[in-house]
Structure formats: C-alpha cells, structure tokens
Amino acid sequence: MLWLISQMWLLLLVAFLAGAAAGVWVFSARGRRTAAADKSGALDESAGLASAPAMLLDRPDGQQDDLTQIIGIDRATEKRLNDLGVYHLRQIAAWDDGAARWVEIRLNEPGRISRERWSEQASSLR
Numbered sequence: 001m002l003w004l005i006s007q008m009w010l011l012l013l014v015a016f017l018a019g020a021a022a023g024v025w026v027f028s029a030r031g032r033r034t035a036a037a038d039k040s041g042a043l044d045e046s047a048g049l050a051s052a053p054a055m056l057l058d059r060p061d062g063q064q065d066d067l068t069q070i071i072g073i074d075r076a077t078e079k080r081l082n083d084l085g086v087y088h089l090r091q092i093a094a095w096d097d098g099a100a101r102w103v104e105i106r107l108n109e110p111g112r113i114s115r116e117r118w119s120e121q122a123s124s125l126r
Contacts (some may be wrong), residue, residue, distance in 0.1 A: 052098035056085030065089045069125050072116035080107055091107035 064087045067078040084106055100113040
C-alpha cells in the first residue's frame with residue numbers, strides 16, 4: 001500500500017514538472033515575440049507584423065472626434081486609441097488591413113476591428 005501511494009506522488013510530481021516546463025516554454029516564446037517590438041511599439045518585419053501606420057498623430061488635428069460613435073468603441077477603448085495616436089474618424093476610415101491588424105495587436109484584441117467593421121462605420125460617420 002505504501003508503495004502505491006509513493007508511486008502516485010511520484011507521478012503527480014512528474015506531471016507537475018512537465019506542466020511547469022511546458023508553461024515556461026510557451027511564455028518564453030511569447031516573450032521572444034514581444035522582444036521584437038522596438039521602443040515606439042512597432043514590431044519589426046522579421047516578427048511578421050507590420051510597423052506602425054503612418055497616419056498616427058502626436059495630438060489631435062483640430063477638434064478630436066468622438067470615437068464612441070462607432071459601435072464597439074467605449075470610452076476605455078477610445079482612450080487606448082488616443083494613446084496610440086488615433087483621434088479622428090478619418091484616421092480609422094483610412095485603415096487598410098495592415099493598419100487595422102497593427103491596432104488590434106496593440107489593443108490585444110485580434111480580429112475585433114474587422115469583425116465590428118470600424119473602418120466602414122467611420123467612413124459613414126465622417
């Protein structure tokens with residue numbers, strides 16, 4: 001009976017160590033991908049992701065648009081977009097697939113912009 005209990009604990013320890021090793025491997029791969037980001041937040045081409053879109057601004061060009069007019073953008077998302085340099089509906093309307101993907105990565109919400117059709121909505125609101 002003691003032998004069976006010790007075998008069970010040994011198997012649990014091996015399973016734990018295997019899970020911990022797999023977790024370290026997965027998170028280190030994520031870290032390598034993040035390390036490809038330069039100081040401006042743009043990812044280099046070797047990481048397979050486009051660099052920052054050219055239409056980002058340091059500050060609003062005139063009166064800032066209310067980006068919450070777009071269905072799917074709340075105040076928190078608008079703030080995050082402003083932090084990236086997006087202040088106007090015309091900027092969102094001008095996004096191509098690469099620019100939209102770049103923003104999705106920065107917002108940590110892959111597929112959201114195309115799924116919610118932000119560019120189309122921004123075009124109709126302008």
